[in-house]
Amino acid sequence: MKFTVEKNIVLENPATKSFLVDALVPEKEGKLPLVIFAHGYKGYKDWGAWNLMAEKFVKNGFYFVKFNFSHNGASLEHPSDFADLESFAQNNYSKELSDLNFVIEHFSKDNRVDAEHITLIGHSRGGGISIVSASANSKIKNLITLASVDTLNRFPVGEKLEEWKNQGVYYNYNSRTKQQMPHHIQFLEDYLANEDRFSVEKAVKNFKGNFLIIHGSEDEAVPYSSAENLHSWARNSELILVEKGNHTFGAKEPWLDFKLPTLLNAVVNDCIKFLK
Numbered sequence: 001m002k003f004t005v006e007k008n009i010v011l012e013n014p015a016t017k018s019f020l021v022d023a024l025v026p027e028k029e030g031k032l033p034l035v036i037f038a039h040g041y042k043g044y045k046d047w048g049a050w051n052l053m054a055e056k057f058v059k060n061g062f063y064f065v066k067f068n069f070s071h072n073g074a075s076l077e078h079p080s081d082f083a084d085l086e087s088f089a090q091n092n093y094s095k096e097l098s099d100l101n102f103v104i105e106h107f108s109k110d111n112r113v114d115a116e117h118i119t120l121i122g123h124s125r126g127g128g129i130s131i132v133s134a135s136a137n138s139k140i141k142n143l144i145t146l147a148s149v150d151t152l153n154r155f156p157v158g159e160k161l162e163e164w165k166n167q168g169v170y171y172n173y174n175s176r177t178k179q180q181m182p183h184h185i186q187f188l189e190d191y192l193a194n195e196d197r198f199s200v201e202k203a204v205k206n207f208k209g210n211f212l213i214i215h216g217s218e219d220e221a222v223p224y225s226s227a228e229n230l231h232s233w234a235r236n237s238e239l240i241l242v243e244k245g246n247h248t249f250g251a252k253e254p255w256l257d258f259k260l261p262t263l264l265n266a267v268v269n270d271c272i273k274f275l276k
Helices: 050-059 085-089 093-108 125-136 158-167 186-193 200-206 224-233 262-275
Strands: 003-012 018-026 032-038 063-067 113-123 140-146 169-174 179-184 210-216 237-242
Touching: 003 050, 003 093, 018 050, 018 093, 032 050, 032 093, 032 125, 050 063, 050 262, 063 093, 085 179, 093 113, 093 125, 093 186, 113 125, 125 140, 125 200, 140 262, 158 169, 179 186, 200 224, 210 224, 210 262, 224 237, 237 262
Parallel strands: 032 063, 032 113, 113 140, 140 210, 210 237
Antiparallel strands: 003 018, 018 063, 169 179
C-alpha cells in the first residue's frame, strides 16, 4: 500500500514547548484508524526500529503518528540526539501527559482520521503515560502497551533519594551515549503533587476500551510481573508473553537492517491482529 510520510512536523504545545512529530498516512479512500505511538525513557521517535514498525502499520491501513516528547532531551535541530540535557532535566510526567494529549487532540481533528478508531501504543515509560492518558480521554478506544511499567513511581530510594533532595539534581548514566542524564528535583515534586492522577493501577481500572499488553520474558528493564499486574487490574485485556523477548524485542540503536527484528515483527503482527 502506498503512503506518504510527513516528517518532522513541528507542533507547538503552549503548556510545554515545540516538539517534532512524524505522520505516516496510507493513500486510500475513506476515514483511517489512527495509531499514536509514545516512546519511553531515554527514547525518541526515530530510535532503533520504530520507523520500520511505523511503516508496517501504515502498510496495513493505519494512519500512524510518532513524536518526541517535548522535554525528552532531543531538540528540533537534533531529533535523535540528547543535545538538550537542560530540557531533559526539566522533564516530568505532567509535561509528557500534556504533550501526548496535545498530539491526540491535534490528529483526531484531521479530516482523514476516523475519530471512532483511535489507538495509543506506549513503550516502557511511554506505556505508563499512555495508560494514564487513555483512562482520562474518551477518544481512546484501544490501548496497547509494549514492555510497559506498572507504576510511574520509579525514583531513587534511600541514600540516593536523600542526595537528590540535598543536591537538587541526580544523574542517570546513558551507557550508549556515554552521557550523564540530569533530573532536577522538580521531577519528583511534580509526581508527589499529582500522585493520584499518575496512578497507573487506577488508570488501568478506569479504562473502558480494549487493552493489549505485550511483554518479553527476558525484559532486563521492566519485569514481566509488571505486565501481569496490568492484566490483573484491567477490565478487558489480553496479555501476550514474548518468549526470549528483551525490553525492545530485539531492536537496538542504531538499527541498520532494512527489516524489523524477528521478535518485534511478531509483536507488530500481534498488534495489527488485535486492532483488526
